[in-house]
Amino acid sequence: MSNAPLGRSETGDPLLLTPGPLTTSKTTKAAMIHDWGSRDATFLAANASMLKRIAALAGHADSHVTVPVQGSGTFAVEAMITSMVPKNGKLLLAINGAYGVRARRMAEIAGRASASVEFPEDRPVDPAAVDAALAADPAITHVFVVHCETTSGVLNPVDAVADVVAKRSRKLLVDAMSAFGALGLAATTKYDALAASSNKCIEGVPGLGFVVCDKAAIAAAKGNATTLTLDLHDQWAGFEKTGQWRFTPPVHAIMAFSQALDEHAAEGGVEGRGGRYRRNCKVLVDGLRAMGFQTLLPDAQQAPIIVTVHMPADPKFVFQTFYDRLKEQGYVIYPGKLTVADSFRIGCIGRLDETHMKGALAAIKATLAEMGVASGAPARKAA
Numbered sequence: 185m186s187n188a189p190l191g192r193s194e195t196g197d198p199l200l201l202t203p204g205p206l207t208t209s210k211t212t213k214a215a216m217i218h219d220w221g222s223r224d225a226t227f228l229a230a231n232a233s234m235l236k237r238i239a240a241l242a243g244h245a246d247s248h249v250t251v252p253v254q255g256s257g258t259f260a261v262e263a264m265i266t267s268m269v270p271k272n273g274k275l276l277l278a279i280n281g282a283y284g285v286r287a288r289r290m291a292e293i294a295g296r297a298s299a300s301v302e303f304p305e306d307r308p309v310d311p312a313a314v315d316a317a318l319a320a321d322p323a324i325t326h327v328f329v330v331h332c333e334t335t336s337g338v339l340n341p342v343d344a345v346a347d348v349v350a351k352r353s354r355k356l357l358v359d360a361m362s363a364f365g366a367l368g369l370a371a372t373t374k375y376d377a378l379a380a381s382s383n384k385c386i387e388g389v390p391g392l393g394f395v396v397c398d399k400a401a402i403a404a405a406k407g408n409a410t411t412l413t414l415d416l417h418d419q420w421a422g423f424e425k426t427g428q429w430r431f432t433p434p435v436h437a438i439m440a441f442s443q444a445l446d447e448h449a450a451e452g453g454v455e456g457r458g459g460r461y462r463r464n465c466k467v468l469v470d471g472l473r474a475m476g477f478q479t480l481l482p483d484a485q486q487a488p489i490i491v492t493v494h495m496p497a498d499p500k501f502v503f504q505t506f507y508d509r510l511k512e513q514g515y516v517i518y519p520g521k522l523t524v525a526d527s528f529r530i531g532c533i534g535r536l537d538e539t540h541m542k543g544a545l546a547a548i549k550a551t552l553a554e555m556g557v558a559s560g561a562p563a564r565k566a567a
């Protein structure tokens with residue numbers, strides 16, 4: 185049995201080593217213990233400030249505007265795709281994981297023409313392939329790419345893809361859900377829209393999605409939407425006119441998000457937050473390798489967000505038992521989502537530091553010993 189202390193958050197909950205919802209600070213949760221009407225002046229001021237701060241965090245306080253969407257991150261991605269790609273447009277999707285596949289379904293359901301360039305889940309998107317696809321098909325108006333593909337944790341070269349897209353005079357849409365707030369893009373990187381949500385690297389609670397939109401692009405998006413609720417142009421126009429949400433806003437999620445943004449700034453913004461996650465990731469990966477585990481990705485392609493680990497070969501290793509025993513010790517990990525390899529995932533994001541990662545490693549070590557598993561090594565070396 186492990187004699188390490190239980191993994192616990194500031195509010196005594198098991199730690200979430202997952203891609204979101206995440207462990208949040210006590211102060212972020214405490215920001216929700218009030219009631220606000222959707223027309224409440226305190227709420228509306230916090231909401232307006234939040235929207236400005238998100239665009240500033242993206243590095244585009246002047247050129248872009250934040251349009252929020254009720255719901256999880258997927259709602260924001262669907263709002264982005266269906267509102268920014270016009271009815272006669274065509275979307276090229278760079279796909280290397282489940283989130284790219286999901287985005288393609290959104291385009292198909294909305295009746296938008298689409299094409300895709302696909303890559304293995306354990307490889308980053310190749311900008312040269314995007315370039316070739318754009319050269320070959322002048323009908324393509326927009327390109328979609330995911331910053332960190334959370335399916336595997338692979339980091340995609342969004343800056344380089346953006347350069348190719350700009351050179352070919354097309355528009356870029358970015359799913360930066362699991363990167364925003366921890367991994368930045370170059371100041372020169374151009375995009376029409378970038379989607380993210382409250383419950384990932386900003387460490388808020390779930391319920392709020394948002395899309396950072398180029399001002400000219402959102403102004404030109406009237407009439408594109410395929411649904412009322414996910415019409416980003418209408419949502420934006422509503423804010424411009426009245427400063428209010430069209431439909432009931434997730435007031436508590438927004439107030440918690442405002443607090444989470446304060447805490448993000450106090451930590452040193454993207455650099456500070458990304459630095460902590462990089463330290464978490466390094467401690468985790470080093471500790472796992474010391475137990476024989478093998479990560480899916482080489483370090484150069486690994487984003488410090490979530491780590492995919494090959495399933496150990498030892499027949500005594502039973503994932504469900506491993507998962508349940510870790511949960512009992514206060515560490516919630518995540519099943520794999522890969523189609524290419526049997527794997528599980530461990531997140532580095534949320535209100536977690538190196539001490540928490542070391543605690544998780546101690547719990548993993550104790551659990552392997554209990555199961556009688558000598559090594560975390562997979563059946564064969566991944567390429």
Ligand SMILES: *Cc1c(COP(=O)(O)O)cnc(C)c1O
Nearest residue numbers: 256257258283332334359361362
């Ligand atoms: C989390 C995530 C989403 C949105 O997922 P939800 O479950 O709707 O919050 C979209 N794209 C990526 C890359 C993500 O990591």
